Amino acid sequence: xxxxxxxxxxxxxxxxxxxxxxxxxxxxxxxxxxxxxxxxxxxxxxxxxxxxxxxxxxxxxxxxxxxxxxxxxxxxxxxxxxxxxxxxxxxxxxxxxxxxxxxxxxxxxxxxxxxxxxxxxxxxxxxxxxxxxxxxxxxxxxxxxxxxxxxxxxxxxxxxxxxxxxxxxxxxxxxxxxxxxxxxxxxxxxxxxxxxxxxxxxxxxxxxxxxxxxxxxxxxxxxxxxxxxxxxxxxxxxxxxxxxxxxxxxxxxxxxxxxxxxxxxxxxxxxxxxx
Amino acid sequence: xxxxxxxxxxxxxxxxxxxxxxxxxxxxxxxxxxxxxxxxxxxxxxxxxxxxxxxxxxxxxxxxxxxxxxxxxxxxxxxxxxxxxxxxxxxxxxxxxxxxxxxxxxxxxxxxxxxxxxxxxxxxxxxxxxxxxxxxxxxxxxxxxxxxxxxxxxxxxxxxxxxxx
Numbered sequence: 425x426x427x428x429x430x431x432x433x434x435x436x437x438x439x440x441x442x443x444x445x446x447x448x449x450x451x452x453x454x455x456x457x458x459x460x461x462x463x464x465x466x467x468x469x470x471x472x473x474x475x476x477x478x479x480x481x482x483x484x485x486x487x488x489x490x491x492x493x494x495x496x497x498x499x500x501x502x503x504x505x506x507x508x509x510x511x512x513x514x515x516x517x518x519x520x521x522x523x524x525x526x527x528x529x530x531x532x533x534x535x536x537x538x539x540x541x542x543x544x545x546x547x548x549x550x551x552x553x554x555x556x557x558x559x560x561x562x563x564x565x566x567x568x569x570x571x572x573x574x575x576x577x578x579x580x581x582x583x584x585x586x587x588x589x590x591x592x593x594x595x596x597x598x599x600x601x602x603x604x605x606x607x608x609x610x611x612x613x614x615x616x617x618x619x620x621x622x623x624x625x626x627x628x629x630x631x632x633x634x635x636x637x638x639x640x641x642x643x644x645x646x647x648x649x650x651x652x653x654x655x656x657x658x659x660x661x662x663x664x665x666x667x668x669x670x671x672x673x674x675x676x677x678x679x680x681x682x683x684x685x686x687x688x689x690x691x692x693x694x695x696x697x698x699x
Numbered sequence: 700x701x702x703x704x705x706x707x708x709x710x711x712x713x714x715x716x717x718x719x720x721x722x723x724x725x726x727x728x729x730x731x732x733x734x735x736x737x738x739x740x741x742x743x744x745x746x747x748x749x750x751x752x753x754x755x756x757x758x759x760x761x762x763x764x765x766x767x768x769x770x771x772x773x774x775x776x777x778x779x780x781x782x783x784x785x786x787x788x789x790x791x792x793x794x795x796x797x798x799x800x801x802x803x804x805x806x807x808x809x810x811x812x813x814x815x816x817x818x819x820x821x822x823x824x825x826x827x828x829x830x831x832x833x834x835x836x837x838x839x840x841x842x843x844x845x846x847x848x849x850x851x852x853x854x855x856x857x858x859x860x861x862x863x864x
Contacts, residue, residue: 441767445723448768452724526769527723529732529832530821533770562770569770577824599728660728 442535443564449524449535517551517666518542523567530597532575532659534558538667539566547627549668555633555656556580556621557665568667572659573634574599582634583622587612591651593619593634599659602635604651609642613651629668633657706749714741715761723768732832736840738765739810742780744847746787747794758784775820779813786812803841810837 520542524535538544540563550557550570558572571578576597583590589611594603607613617637623630635653642649718741726734738761745753762777769776786809787794794805811834818833 438773441773442770445768448719448723452720456725524723525725526771527731527734528769528771530818531769531771535770 438562440564442562442567442569443539446523446535446537446564446567453524516669518544518669519664520544520667521664522662530576532558532572532578532595532597532599533561534570534572534665536568536570536665536667537566539564539568541565543669544568544667545669549628549632550665551632551668552657552662552665554658555635556628557657557659557662559627560667570665572599573657574602574655574659579605580628580634581622581624582619584613584637585618585620589613590622590624591619593653600654601638602653602655604637604653605648607640607649607651608647609649611649613637613640613649615639618656619653706745706752708752711745711753711757714745715757715764718761719764719768722765733835733839735843736810736813736836738762738776738780739783739813739837740806740840740843740847742783743787743806743809743844746784747791750788750791754788755781755784772821772824775817776813778820779816782816783809783813799845803844806844807834807837807841810840813837 518538520536520538522534523537526533526535536544536550544560544563546560546563548560550559556573558570558575558578560568561571562569572595573580573593574595574597576595578595580593581590582593591607591613592605594605596603604613604619615637619634619637621628621630621632621634633656635655637651637653639652640649641651718737721737722734741761742753742758745757758780759777762775762780763773765776766773790805794802797805814833814837
C-alpha cells in the first residue's frame with residue numbers, strides 16, 4: 425500500500441493490472457448484455473420504426489447545424505488570421521466503449537476498451553456526447569481507467585459561459601453533483617449558468633461543457649458561497665465516450681500532483697487543500 | 700496446500716473468482732450502494748468451514764485481487780479482509796456454536812469493520828468519506844448469510860464443522 429501510494433513503485437505493474445481485470449468486467453457484464461441483446465432482437469417493429477423516425481429527425485437537425493458550423497468555422501479561421509493568432513488545433517477523437525465501472529462507491533472510475541495500442545495515454549481528456557466525462561489515469565495495452573469528473577479527487581478549471589468568471593469545479597463523490605469552489609458572494613454566478621472547461625491548467629481543452637449550476641447558497645458567516653452544479657456528461661448512463669488523443673497530454677499527473685496523490689491527478693492549482 | 704476436510708482447491712478458488720465477479724457486476728445506480736460485501740462473506744464462510752485450507756492467504760489474495768479490479772490504491776481490501784480472517788480464526792469455535800441471528804450479527808460487525816478499515820486506508824489518498832451509506836453493504840451481507848448458512852445446513856455439513864472445530 426505504501427509502495428503504491430507514496431513511492432510509486434508499482435507504476436508499470438498497475439497498467440498490466442487494468443488489462444488483467446478486463447475479462448472480469450466482461451464476464452460480469454454478460455447478463456446485462458444478454459438482456460440488451462434480447463431486447464434488441466425481440467423489439468417490436470413499431471418500436472423500431474418509431475426509433476428510426478426519431479433518429480432521422482435528429483440527424484436532419486444535426487446536419488442543418490453542421491452546415492452552419494462549417495460556415496462559422498471558416499469565418500472564425502479568417503478572423504483569426506486577421507488577428508494574427510494561431511489557429512485552434514483540430515482535436516483527434518477516439519470512440520471507445522465503457523466496459524466497466526468501479527464497484528467501489530467511494531471511487532468513481534470507469535474502464536474503457538482502448539489503451540496504449542490505440543494511443544490512449546494518462547492525462548488525456550474524455551468526453552461524451554453531452555460534456556466533459558473525465559480523464560485517463562492509467563492506460564494498459566488494450567484498456568484504460570478513466571477518473572470521472574465527479575470523483576472526490578478530481579477538479580476541473582472552468583468558467584461561466586455567460587460572463588467568463590473563472591471557477592474550479594470539483595467532484596464530491598456523488599455521481600449527480602459537482603461542487604463549485606471558492607465562489608465569493610459577490611461573484612456573478614446564478615442557477616442555470618453553464619460551466620465550460622476553461623483550458624487553464626493545460627489538461628483539459630477549453631470549451632467543453634462541465635456542468636450546469638443548480639443552486640447558489642450564500643451563508644453570511646462563510647467566506648464563500650456554496651455552489652452546486654449538475655454534471656453535463658451523463659456519467660451514469662453513457663456507454664460510448666470519446667477520448668481526445670490530440671493534442672498531446674500535459675505533463676504526467678504524477679509529477680504535477682503533490683507526493684501521496686500519485687493515483688489522483690488534480691488539475692486544480694496545487695495550493696488548494698483537499699476538502 | 701492439502702485440503703483437510705474434503706474442500707477441493709478448485710471449489711475454494713472458484714468461489715473466490717465467483718465472488719470477484721459479483722463484486723464487479725454492474726448494478727443499477729440505486730442498488731449499487733447496497734451491494735452485499737461478498738468478499739467478507741466469502742472469507743467468513745471459508746474460514747468458518749475449514750480454517751485449515753482457508754485463512755489469511757485466501758483473504759489476502761482475494762483482497763488484493765479485488766483491489767486490482769477496483770482500481771485505486773492496492774492493498775486496503777487485502778488488509779481489511781486479513782483482519783476479518785484473523786477475527787474469524789480467533790473466534791471460530793465460538794461462532795460455530797452461535798445461533799443464526801447471532802451469526803448474522805457477527806457477519807455485520809466484521810463486514811462493517813472491514814468497510815471502516817477500507818475507507819480509512821482510502822482516506823490516505825484524499826477520497827471523501829462516505830456518510831450513512833457506508834454500512835449498507837454490510838447490512839445486506841448479514842441478510843445474505845442465512846441463505847449461505849441454510850444451504851450448507853441443508854447439505855448436512857454443520858455437524859462436520861463442529862467435528863473439525
